[in-house]
Amino acid sequence: xxxxxxxxxxxxxxxxxxxxxxxxxxxxxxxxxxxxxxxxxxxxxxxxxxxxxxxxxxxxxxxxxxxxxxxxxxxxxxxxxxxxxxxxxxxxxxxxxxxxxxxxxxxxxxxxxxxxxxxxxxxxxxxxxxxxxxxxxxxxxxxxxxxxxxxxxxxxxxxxxxxxxxxxxxxxxxxxxxxxxxxxxxxxxxxxxxxxxxxxxxxxxxxxxxxxxxxxxxxxxxxxxxxxxxxxxxxxxxxxxxxxxxxxxxxxxxxxxxxxxxxxxxxxxxxxxxxxxxxxxxxx
Amino acid sequence: xxxxxxxxxxxxxxxxxxxxxxxxxxxxxxxxxxxxxxxxxxxxxxxxxxxxxxxxxxxxxxxxxxxxxxxxxxxxxxxxxxxxxxxxxxxxxxxxxxxxxxxxxxxxxxxxxxxxxxxxxxxxxxxxxxxxxxxxxxxxxxxxxxxxxxxxxxxxxxxxxxxxxxxxxxxxxxxxxxxxxxxxxxxxxxxxxxxxxxxxxxxxxxxxxxxxxxxxxxxxxxxxxxxxxxxxxxxxxxxxxxxxxxxxxxxxxxxxxxxxxxxxxxxxxxxxxxxxxxxxxxxxxxxxxxxxxxxxxxxxxxxxxxxxxxxxxxxxxxxxxxxxxxxxxxxxxxxxxxxxxxxxxxxxxxxxxxxxxxxxxxxxxxxxxxxxxxxxxxxxxxxxxxxxxxxxxxxxxxxxxxxxxx
Numbered sequence: 090x091x092x093x094x095x096x097x098x099x100x101x102x103x104x105x106x107x108x109x110x111x112x113x114x115x116x117x118x119x120x121x122x123x124x125x126x127x128x129x130x131x132x133x134x135x136x137x138x139x140x141x142x143x144x145x146x147x148x149x150x151x152x153x154x155x156x157x158x159x160x161x162x163x164x165x166x167x168x169x170x171x172x173x174x175x176x177x178x179x180x181x182x183x184x185x186x187x188x189x190x191x192x193x194x195x196x197x198x199x200x201x202x203x204x205x206x207x208x209x210x211x212x213x214x215x216x217x218x219x220x221x222x223x224x225x226x227x228x229x230x231x232x233x234x235x236x237x238x239x240x241x242x243x244x245x246x247x248x249x250x251x252x253x254x255x256x257x258x259x260x261x262x263x264x265x266x267x268x269x270x271x272x273x274x275x276x277x278x279x280x281x282x283x284x285x286x287x288x289x290x291x292x293x294x295x296x297x298x299x300x301x302x303x304x305x306x307x308x309x310x311x312x313x314x315x316x317x318x319x320x321x322x323x324x325x326x327x328x329x330x331x332x333x334x335x336x337x338x339x340x341x342x343x344x345x346x347x348x349x350x351x352x353x354x355x356x357x358x359x360x361x362x363x364x365x366x367x368x369x370x371x372x373x
Numbered sequence: 374x375x376x377x378x379x380x381x382x383x384x385x386x387x388x389x390x391x392x393x394x395x396x397x398x399x400x401x402x403x404x405x406x407x408x409x410x411x412x413x414x415x416x417x418x419x420x421x422x423x424x425x426x427x428x429x430x431x432x433x434x435x436x437x438x439x440x441x442x443x444x445x446x447x448x449x450x451x452x453x454x455x456x457x458x459x460x461x462x463x464x465x466x467x468x469x470x471x472x473x474x475x476x477x478x479x480x481x482x483x484x485x486x487x488x489x490x491x492x493x494x495x496x497x498x499x500x501x502x503x504x505x506x507x508x509x510x511x512x513x514x515x516x517x518x519x520x521x522x523x524x525x526x527x528x529x530x531x532x533x534x535x536x537x538x539x540x541x542x543x544x545x546x547x548x549x550x551x552x553x554x555x556x557x558x559x560x561x562x563x564x565x566x567x568x569x570x571x572x573x574x575x576x577x578x579x580x581x582x583x584x585x586x587x588x589x590x591x592x593x594x595x596x597x598x599x600x601x602x603x604x605x606x607x608x609x610x611x612x613x614x615x616x617x618x619x620x621x622x623x624x625x626x627x628x629x630x631x632x633x634x635x636x637x638x639x640x641x642x643x644x645x646x647x648x649x650x651x652x653x654x655x656x657x658x659x660x661x662x663x664x665x666x667x668x669x670x671x672x673x674x675x676x677x678x679x680x681x682x683x684x685x686x687x688x689x690x691x692x693x694x695x696x697x698x699x700x701x702x703x704x705x706x707x708x709x710x711x712x713x714x715x716x717x718x719x720x721x722x723x724x725x726x727x728x729x730x731x732x733x734x735x736x737x738x739x740x741x742x743x744x745x746x747x748x749x750x751x752x753x754x755x756x757x758x759x760x761x762x763x764x765x766x767x768x769x770x771x772x773x774x775x776x777x778x779x
Contacts, residue, residue: 130762135567139491139534141462143439143655165505185441186465208465221505270657273442315660334444334659 181266183210212243276311292353343372424613436655487529538576608648638678
């Protein structure tokens, strides 16, 4: 009888005959590893997580290693370790999915637990653990997460550029990294963003750092083309932008750094916050 | 019934100078989303009936998955897009939350929203289900989705990403969906698929339970003809048909990303099938949004657009597999017969013919694959394939006993 073996099953089959490189997955007392390590790359991530794959691919996803465990009765645990090209990209996908309010846990650079799921981020890795029918599940997932974190390379730090954002008025856990299509424009990319609330005024700040000033200039020129603004106004220093979809954006550009405030109508606040970042980043 | 035309008005703003914000007269804080300082253009909207649902939708809708800017949804709605598609699992719920924040400011009958919740996986080979959810869990997920969306009901609830007929009509989950529909938590129920689509669509037709199918459908699919036929059958059976993955990966050459697919042509191609009632391209920028909406000005494919869709085929860049153009011959410093190994890969992953794949691999006469010894692969594939990765992957098949392959 001829068996039809589809792509997904072939991946599993090949992994059976590959070296069992699951050393980053710890032994868990009372649980056995089920099957073999599943490994996915950008070409077949879709087979594992369907349409959600697009978000990961956007953040330069490189590899997913996945392993399942079974308990003595019908407990079940799964660990997914996503590797991205850079610390910033791993932070990007982590922050993209991270809620603002949740039960934070001390693992990796940051982690959280919610309803049988524990996710954390460390270095280039975004790690997701989930359990099913497990007693004291939060305690178990935290213990396992720390073991995985200890194995992974990288430090327990957020991307350094986030330190340039002011603390006053920052909405906790609102930091994000948008690596493509920032504000809905192909020209704007690799932006760190933070949300603020000051005296009932809500606004967003962003920071883009490129390799050199010419890249920043090109970025702004392309952006201005998209929003039909006069490119003659692009000069290092303060730039006021009227975006047809986002509204007013106040920007300071110096050399290879652009910082900005979106959706703020208070000129004093704009000056204060952009001034802070400008000083912190030593922008002239 | 929703005709799909947005009735939101325009907003006026004080135009700002460019003198720098020391002298700036700042107007009111931004009111979200609408076109501010330019005239709102009313694009031509072409609609089709969504099966027997009673809905008539613009043929271009929005897959929200790739958008992380809420103003993009607002702008799309302003331009006449009515249907917004998200899913329970996108961005761990933040995608649904974003959709909810945007749509709560709009009249409920001015939009159609869909979400998707997965069921269990069925392994055809072993005949076993991988159980991770049950009816109770499914319903809980739905309640959570409604909470995130800030709605009492969605218009379409899909059983997400089904890969075979067993998964499409999983009894317990299907019962849960019918119950949710009876409770008014969803107006319609559907099933979505991007693998074995004809089988899943046929199962949906046969079930006589589903209202809508959401399927991958584009000009680059190896099996687009059978998907197109299944779509026709579904439409004739009264189901609504919505197409996704319409723009087929954006680039012909995945590695260099130098040759972009004509996106408008790709989307138009999907709509040449009259049984596709709407599409959900996943635009992530305003330019992409405008480009997608513009196709409704003229849905017919021009001769240039037809030519553009054949570009990849002519340049050897079509599809997921090597088409044996032979450009790589002699490029490998270790004299690996790259075309033969790539053909083996195609047999394995394209045609599921593992025995043929292994035979082809053997014919290459390799005692060992030298790729591990090369830091960088100097094979420059015209189609942009990562040749080293594919060769390393297919080479493992020689370790699988033949009895597993027949």
